[in-house]
Amino acid sequence: MNLNEAQNLFKKGLLGENDQAFQKTLKAVGQMSLERAFKVYNHSYIRRLTESLKETYPAVFWVLGADSFQQVAADYINAQPSLSYDLAAHGAEFPAFLKTSSVSAGIPFLYELARFEWAIKDMHHTPTPQPLSEEHIEELLREEDFKVHFIESMHIFESPYSIYDVWRQRNERTYHFEDIHWSHPEHLLVYKKQRKIYVQRIDAVEAQILLDLKEGKSVATALADFSHALNAEKVTQLLEMITRAGIVEDVLVLEN
Numbered sequence: 001m002n003l004n005e006a007q008n009l010f011k012k013g014l015l016g017e018n019d020q021a022f023q024k025t026l027k028a029v030g031q032m033s034l035e036r037a038f039k040v041y042n043h044s045y046i047r048r049l050t051e052s053l054k055e056t057y058p059a060v061f062w063v064l065g066a067d068s069f070q071q072v073a074a075d076y077i078n079a080q081p082s083l084s085y086d087l088a089a090h091g092a093e094f095p096a097f098l099k100t101s102s103v104s105a106g107i108p109f110l111y112e113l114a115r116f117e118w119a120i121k122d123m124h125h126t127p128t129p130q131p132l133s134e135e136h137i138e139e140l141l142r143e144e145d146f147k148v149h150f151i152e153s154m155h156i157f158e159s160p161y162s163i164y165d166v167w168r169q170r171n172e173r174t175y176h177f178e179d180i181h182w183s184h185p186e187h188l189l190v191y192k193k194q195r196k197i198y199v200q201r202i203d204a205v206e207a208q209i210l211l212d213l214k215e216g217k218s219v220a221t222a223l224a225d226f227s228h229a230l231n232a233e234k235v236t237q238l239l240e241m242i243t244r245a246g247i248v249e250d251v252l253v254l255e256n
Contacts (some may be wrong), residue, residue: 153192
């Protein structure tokens with residue numbers, strides 16, 4: 001048996017998948033049996049990964065409560081063993097796991113809430129943005145047509161449920177399901193400014209225009225698709241919002 005095979009068998013032991021032949025080659029330390037030692041390691045492993053999930057998904061924890069969260073976390077950990085030294089990376093598939101879990105019964109927004117929390121976690125790890133100055137952007141916006149290159153730490157989050165108010169309550173002591181209106185669609189502009197994360201509600205048209213710009217459409221093309229829904233004042237307000245948010249990294253002026 002080589003080192004890699006031994007490490008894999010030991011990892012399986014930590015996950016509760018004991019190989020009897022392999023365990024016979026091991027020697028317990030002190031008075032604890034091998035079986036007991038692996039149970040202790042397994043318990044510590046589950047507990048640490050559960051704490052990591054709680055840190056990444058505090059609003060999901062708040063909605064479910066400690067007992068239900070710990071149970072679904074243990075189910076997830078057993079189904080998706082950690083393959084990374086980065087504990088936080090282990091939670092990437094947690095939203096999808098919640099979507100098919102019985103714990104989501106009666107809480108249809110749980111998957112979307114978890115998806116939002118993972119997006120927030122991801123954004124914390126993006127580089128601190130270096131946007132164009134407002135003065136420079138305002139000068140460039142006077143041009144007839146241009147393309148906008150957004151900062152990396154800018155994200156449009158779209159959900160069939162309103163999860164932002166739920167997320168904002170994540171540090172409250174108790175959860176009152178009926179007190180939050182979550183049943184309508186929501187569009188959020190999420191971005192990093194300096195080192196802080198900001199979340200701003202936008203409407204469906206604004207969200208689609210920003211997505212079109214992010215995909216490389218010019219401003220004239222992106223706005224043309226919604227000429228029926230936008231007047232000059234709304235266009236000005238949208239461009240002012242983009243400027244104030246500090247999400248523009250560069251502007252490419254197009255030749256006529």
